[in-house]
């Protein structure tokens with residue numbers, strides 16, 4: 001629906017859910033690093049199982065797909081959409097086999113297109129662990145500025161880690177996504 005260079009963002013389908021659970025959610029370390037909530041096991045048919053519910057109205061949940069093949073690449077979300085301050089926050093998680101190929105940058109750019117062009121937001125924010133080189137690289141490439149570090153803000157699998165905060169303003173955003 002929203003096309004980047006090599007990926008597209010489309011709505012989630014039922015047949016995506018088992019793949020997302022198996023390859024993303026059930027990787028306890030990756031989920032612990034990417035989510036502020038603690039990892040918990042869920043039966044696949046549980047109403048509380050990840051990806052099973054309708055997202056809240058202040059979030060837009062997408063699946064990332066490879067444009068060439070249509071294959072599922074991962075999930076991307078614009079959440080905490082705030083229509084008063086006109087801001088929103090980005091989240092992204094790709095299947096292991098699709099990481100490190102530039103799809104992360106492409107997905108961040110496509111989420112920016114949705115947030116700025118479709119939703120009319122003026123500020124997008126993302127947070128990631130300060131040691132997440134891939135997410136930090138993707139954010140910078142898409143034009144985000146590092147705005148600060150929240151020291152020991154995240155409890156991750158037995159230790160407190162620092163979190164980096166990145167922001168991009170609508171008037172800094174370059175559709176098509178120039179490097180910063």
Ligand SMILES: CC(C)(COP(=O)(O)OP(=O)(O)OC[C@H]1O[C@@H](n2cnc3c(N)ncnc32)[C@H](O)[C@@H]1OP(=O)(O)O)[C@@H](O)C(=O)NCCC(=O)NCCS
Nearest residue numbers: 034093094099100101102103104105128133134135137138
């Ligand atoms: C984080 C994530 C979305 C990034 O997507 P990706 O497709 O792997 O990253 P890209 O290939 O687009 O690379 C983005 C930049 O980071 C760099 N990079 C990628 N993987 C890296 C790694 N493992 N170590 C260091 N740098 C890395 C790339 O070189 C690129 O920078 P460059 O353009 O300056 O060369 C993906 O790795 C992922 O889903 N990881 C697991 C879940 C996660 O951490 N989500 C984020 C939670 S906030």
